Structures are given as structure tokens and as C-alpha cells.
Amino acid sequence: METMTPKISRSPITNKEYQLPANSDDKAGIDQFLSLHPGKKVVVVQGLGFVGSVMGLVVANALTEEYAVIGIDLPSPASFWKICSINEGIFPVLASDPKIPLYYENTRRKKNYYATYDPYVYSKADVVVVDINLDVKKKASATKEPEDYSVDLTPFKKAIESIGNNCKQDILVLVETTVPPGTSDKVVRPLLEECLIKRGLPTNELKVGHSYERVMPGPKYIDSIQNFYRVFAGTDEKSTNAVETFLRTVIKTDEYPLTRLGNTNATEMAKVLENSFRAMNIAFMVEWSRFAEEAGVDIYEVVNAIRMRPTHKNIMLPGLGVGGYCLTKDPLLASWAKMNLFGSSERLVQSEKGVHINDKMPLYAYEYLRTQYDGSLEGKKVLLLGVSYLNDVGDTRYTPVEGFFDQLEIDDAIIALHDPHVLYWEEKDIWINQDLDKLFEDTYDLIVITTGHKDYRNNPDLISKILKQPSALIYDTIGVLTNEEIKSLSLKHTVRVIGRGDL
Numbered sequence: 001m002e003t004m005t006p007k008i009s010r011s012p013i014t015n016k017e018y019q020l021p022a023n024s025d026d027k028a029g030i031d032q033f034l035s036l037h038p039g040k041k042v043v044v045v046q047g048l049g050f051v052g053s054v055m056g057l058v059v060a061n062a063l064t065e066e067y068a069v070i071g072i073d074l075p076s077p078a079s080f081w082k083i084c085s086i087n088e089g090i091f092p093v094l095a096s097d098p099k100i101p102l103y104y105e106n107t108r109r110k111k112n113y114y115a116t117y118d119p120y121v122y123s124k125a126d127v128v129v130v131d132i133n134l135d136v137k138k139k140a141s142a143t144k145e146p147e148d149y150s151v152d153l154t155p156f157k158k159a160i161e162s163i164g165n166n167c168k169q170d171i172l173v174l175v176e177t178t179v180p181p182g183t184s185d186k187v188v189r190p191l192l193e194e195c196l197i198k199r200g201l202p203t204n205e206l207k208v209g210h211s212y213e214r215v216m217p218g219p220k221y222i223d224s225i226q227n228f229y230r231v232f233a234g235t236d237e238k239s240t241n242a243v244e245t246f247l248r249t250v251i252k253t254d255e256y257p258l259t260r261l262g263n264t265n266a267t268e269m270a271k272v273l274e275n276s277f278r279a280m281n282i283a284f285m286v287e288w289s290r291f292a293e294e295a296g297v298d299i300y301e302v303v304n305a306i307r308m309r310p311t312h313k314n315i316m317l318p319g320l321g322v323g324g325y326c327l328t329k330d331p332l333l334a335s336w337a338k339m340n341l342f343g344s345s346e347r348l349v350q351s352e353k354g355v356h357i358n359d360k361m362p363l364y365a366y367e368y369l370r371t372q373y374d375g376s377l378e379g380k381k382v383l384l385l386g387v388s389y390l391n392d393v394g395d396t397r398y399t400p401v402e403g404f405f406d407q408l409e410i411d412d413a414i415i416a417l418h419d420p421h422v423l424y425w426e427e428k429d430i431w432i433n434q435d436l437d438k439l440f441e442d443t444y445d446l447i448v449i450t451t452g453h454k455d456y457r458n459n460p461d462l463i464s465k466i467l468k469q470p471s472a473l474i475y476d477t478i479g480v481l482t483n484e485e486i487k488s489l490s491l492k493h494t495v496r497v498i499g500r501g502d503l
Contacts, residue, residue, distance in 0.1 A: 009080035012424030013094060018084050021075050026118035030070065033114040034124060037068035040112075044125040046159060048073040048082040048115060050325070050395060051176065051215045052131030053093055054100070058225045058250060059129070060113040061103045065249040068112055070124075075117040086115035094394045094423065097221035122166035127246055130175045131213070132159050136329040136336075138359070151180060151336040153187065160188050164195025170205035172242045175264075176213045178271050178330055180337030184210045184264035189235045209234040209243035210264040212271035217393040227252050231259045233267045268337075275330035280354035281316050282327070286361060289318040289499040293368070299499035300479050318499035320450055320477040321361030321400025323389025328398045331355050362403030365477050365498060372496045373446070373473060377411040383444045386451020387419045387432060391478075394421035401450045402427060404477075416442065420455045440465040445472055452478040467492060 009018045034042065045056040048071045060069040071086060073079040082092040091104045107113035122128060134156050139148045156177070163173060173192060175184050193203040211232035216224040230251055234240030240260065247258060261267050285299075292299035299318060306312050322328055331351035338344045370377075389399035396402075405428070408415050417425070418439055422432045433439055447466060449456055456462060457480050466474060466489060474481075474489055476497040481489070489495050 007077075009077045009084075011081040011085055011090075011092075012426055013085065013090060013092065016081070018081050020077070020080055021117065024075060024118050025120075026116045027120050030114070030116055030118060030121050030124065033070065033111075034068060036111055037066075040066055040068040041126040042124050043067045043069050043127045043129065044121050045069065045071045045129045045131055046073075046163070047071075047130070047132035047177075048079065048086070048092065049131065049133065050093060050217055050397070051213050052129075053082065053086070053091070054215065054221055055129060055131055055176065055213065055225060056113060057091070057100070057103050057107065058222060060107040060110070062249045063226075063252065066110075066112070067249075069107075069114070070121050071113070071115045072119075072121055073115070073117060080117065083115040083117055086113065093217075093221075094421065095217055095221045096219045096392060096394075096421065097223075098219075099222040103222060119162045119166050122163050122171075123168065125167060125171060127172045127174060128163050128167065130159070130163075130173065130177050132156065132177055133325075134177050134179055134333070136332045138332075149332050149336075151333060151340070153183075156183075157187065157191060160191045161195055164192040165199070167192075167196075169196060169201040169203075170207070172207040172209065172239070172246065174243055174246065175208070175210045178212060178275075178326060178333065179210075179268055180333045180341060181265050181268040181272065182337050182341035183268060184208055185235050186341055207234065207239040207242045208264075209239045210267045211243055211247060212267060217395045218390070219392060226250065227256060229256045229259065231261060231267050231270050233261045233264045235264055269334070272330040272334040272337075275326045276334060276348075276351045276354070279322060279327040279331055279358060280351065281314065282319070282322055283354040283357040285316045285318055286357055286364065290364075292499050293501040296501040298502050300497075317479055319361070319400075319452075319479075320365050320404060320498070322358040323397070323399040323401075324395060325397050327358070328355065362400045363407070365400075366404055366407040368498065369448075369475055369496075372475070372494075377408065377413045377446075379412065379414065380445040381414045381416070381443065382408055382446045382448065383416045383418065383439060385418050385447065385449045385456055386453055387417055387422050387425050388451050388453075391452035392421065392454055394419075394423075396422060396425050396427055399427075399451075404448075404450060413446075416444070419451065420453060436462070436465070440468070443470055443472075446475065447472055448475045449478055449480050452480050456480050458482065463488060469493070 007020050043059050045052045056069050056071040059067055085092040137150045189208045196203050211230055214228055232243045234243050289299055303315055303317055306315055335348040335352050387401045388394055388396050416439055417432050418436055419432050424431050463485055472493050474493045474495045486495050
């Protein structure tokens with residue numbers, strides 16, 4: 001039986017539904033918007049996700065240039081609501097950064113930020129900033145070898161071709177997407193040149209560059225774009241200079257100087273290398289957490305003691321697992337590029353292994369829980385505190401909480417969810433209860449701290465609520481609880497913390 005594609009896009013912020021457009025024609029809307037900004041340079045941001053929507057906001061509030069900014073995304077169930085939301089006055093990203101509403105209101109006042117789904121917009125662009133997804137498909141389960149994955153560039157290539165089929169011949173295409181090293185030079189530029197040639201246009205004015213984002217959703221969302229260091233390069237000298245000129249209008253380069261690298265292969269490698277380093281640092285701590293539990297050691301006090309040494313300040317602490325869009329896949333992008341774009345026969349074995357270990361962390365956390373819990377979890381009432389992948393952000397992409405949640409479901413537990421930063425868990429199609437008082441009107445057999453939000457740290461009210469519960473198992477997977485809180489809770493409850501073997 002053929003499955004019909006949903007014709008509705010629903011906002012996870014307002015729960016409002018939007019009928020998908022019958023075609024991609026928004027020429028009138030684009031032209032009307034641009035008529036309000038005669039003479040301004042047009043910047044099109046391709047992709048309106050966690051990076052693109054905020055990047056568009058920052059460009060619309062550029063430091064030294066008044067741009068007309070248009071964000072574009074697909075008219076799909078997953079994305080169309082974002083387009084409508086931006087144009088209706090509701091920013092499509094929830095975050096704790098107070099600058100976001102200020103910047104958005106400023107763009108509303110200036111009327112210089114529009115959103116569309118029509119590729120016609122590329123014909124009006126002076127600059128296109130590429131902020132779309134490039135995913136890694138992991139075929140393996142957590143118990144198989146880490147090499148079983150694939151990188152499909154087809155959707156990414158299609159997006160680049162959409163630019164090339166419509167853009168001006170002197171366009172600057174700035175790739176911010178994290179891509180396999182070699183992509184800008186070996187994939188993006190050749191595709192754009194091919195499209196221009198087919199349209200009878202010259203290619204000598206085309207400019208292609210790469211400057212990866214380091215966006216950090218949370219209280220410094222805007223600053224992670226506008227007030228942060230950037231690495232950049234172009235596929236030739238002209239492209240590099242154009243990228244630098246553009247970035248200087250958007251980023252406070254007097255305080256955060258730009259770093260110019262020799263070519264786009266280098267900038268692309270820089271992104272996946274810095275994320276691979278962090279992912280491997282996290283993976284390294286997994287086995288030491290287990291060792292600490294077996295040896296009756298508090299790994300948190302051990303790590304904090306080591307961090308007193310300046311050369312070791314970046315050693316990680318234990319946790320539920322790795323989440324987000326970067327650390328879960330970037331080492332694999334690098335290994336794939338090594339073999340597929342540069343012809344090597346050897347993988348980046350340690351980097352792949354680090355991802356494999358991190359993917360298993362939620363399963364390990366759950367297995368540890370099972371060793372501490374007397375009896376079956378079937379029918380047990382469980383409260384998870386936090387569903388986002390990182391403290392104080394509302395991002396659930398590849399959150400490790402999902403793997404933990406899935407195991408609870410398999411065991412037929414009754415699950416309640418809380419997160420102060422997430423209204424809707426898109427991957428699970430679940431609306432999240434943000435009323436902690438209401439949740440604690442119920443009683444639970446198991447309370448698990450799954451995300452290290454500040455709302456759960458040093459919070460006497462939360463501890464009081466837990467103490468009012470009947471005897472339960474309190475499971476801290478992040479190391480949020482202080483020694484004093486653990487001591488207080490242990491008078492009534494059983495308390496377990498990942499990486500602490502001294503309880």
C-alpha cells in the first residue's frame with residue numbers, strides 16, 4: 001500500500017498547522033520584499049534549522065552593512081512551518097538567549113528578513129550562505145562494528161544544483177555546513193560551474209568559500225556566531241577575499257580576528273578535527289567511569305583534581321552520552337572523505353571507534369541502572385528530567401536521552417518527561433510538560449536526571465520535591481547532584497550517580 005506524503009506542516013512552538021503549497025512559486029512575495037530594499041545587497045541563507053535561521057537573523061543585523069536577507073527551506077512537513085513562522089512574526093527557534101527576540105524584533109521593524117521556499121530567490125542573491133544538513137547514516141546497531149555507515153551527498157548536491165540553476169554568474173556561495181574535507185573544491189564548485197555552463201554563463205566570476213559555524217544553542221546563541229572566532233578559506237584567491245569581506249560585515253573581527261587558511265580542504269578539516277577531538281575525549285572517559293564505579297572511586301573529584309593542572313583543563317566528565325548534530329557524526333565525515341574524496345585505503349580508525357563508543361553510552365547508562373534496580377521496570381513510573389542533548393539548550397537532535405527513553409519503553413515503563421527548554425520533542429512527536437510542580441503531584445518509582453540544566457543544579461526546591469516523594473531510586477546520569485544533596489536524598493531514597501563508586 002502506497003504511503004501518502006503528509007500535506008500539513010505543524011509548528012512545534014504554536015501547534016499551528018499549515019497547508020503545504022501546491023507548487024514552489026513565491027516570486028511575487030520575493031519581489032515585493034525586495035522592493036522594500038532597493039540597492040541593498042541580498043543575502044540568501046539556505047536552510048532554516050538551528051544554524052540557518054539564527055545565521056539569517058545575525059546577517060539581518062549585520063554590523064557594517066544593511067542587507068536584505070531571505071531564508072529558504074523546502075516546502076516539506078518538517079520545514080514549511082519555519083518559513084511561515086518567520087514571516088508571521090514568531091521566530092522558529094526557542095532559546096534562552098535574550099538577544100534572539102531583540103534581534104528578531106529589529107528585523108521586523110526594518111522588514112529586512114523574509115523566508116521562502118522558491119528557488120527563484122537565488123537569482124536575486126549576491127551571497128548564498130549554505131546552512132543545510134549533511135547527514136551520516138549509521139547502519140550498525142550499537143553492538144556492531146563502527147565502520148558500518150554511509151554518507152550520501154545526493155541531497156546536498158541537489159541543494160547546490162538548485163543554487164547553480166538560478167544564481168547570477170558572480171555569486172558568492174559560502175558553505176557553512178559541516179562537510180567531508182574536500183567537498184567545496186571537489187563537489188560544490190564543479191557542480192556550480194557545470195550549472196552555469198549549461199545556462200550559457202561564464203564561470204570565471206564564481207566565488208566559492210567555506211567558513212564553518214560554531215553555533216552553540218543556548219544563552220549565547222547569537223554570540224556564538226557574531227562574537228566568536230572564525231576560520232575561512234576560498235577555492236581560489238578571489239573567493240577567499242570575498243568571504244573575508246562578507247564575514248567582516250557580520251562578525252566583530254576587531255575582538256575576534258578571522259583565521260585565514262590556505263584552502264577549503266583545510267577549513268573543512270579544521271571543523272571535523274576539532275569535533276573529533278572532543279568526541280574522542282568523551283569516549284575516553286567512558287571506560288574510566290566504569291573503572292571508578294568498580295573501584296569505589298568518585299571520578300568527579302578525581303577529574304576536578306586533575307583539572308588543577310593547566311594542561312589538563314579540558315578532560316571530560318562522565319555523562320549519559322553524546323548528542324547534537326556534530327559530535328555524533330563529524331569524525332565519520334572525516335574518515336569517509338579520506339577514503340572517498342582522497343582515495344585512501346585506510347580509515348580514521350580511532351575517530352570511528354570514538355563515535356562507536358559514544359553511541360553506546362546511553363545503553364551503558366541503562367545497563368548500569370538495571371544492575372542497581374531490584375526487579376523489573378515493567379509498569380514502573382519514571383520521571384526523566386531533561387530531554388535535550390546539552391544543558392540549557394532546547395535542541396533534541398540526536399539526544400542521548402532518546403536511547404535511554406527507548407530502553408525504558410522496551411521494558412514497558414510508564415514515562416513522564418520534563419524539560420524547561422523543550423516544548424516539543426520532534427523526533428518522538430511528544431509534547432513536553434514544563435510544569436514541574438504539576439509533574440510532582442504524581443509519584444514515581446524512579447527519577448532520572450538526564451540533562452544537566454541549571455534548573456536542576458543547586459535547586460533546593462527540586463530537592464524538596466524529591467524528598468516529598470515516597471522512597472524511590474534517584475539516578476543522576478550527569479553528575480548534577482552535590483555531595484550535600486546526595487547525602488540529604490540518601491536519608492530517604494536510593495541515589496546512584498554514573499562514575500561514582502563511593503555511594
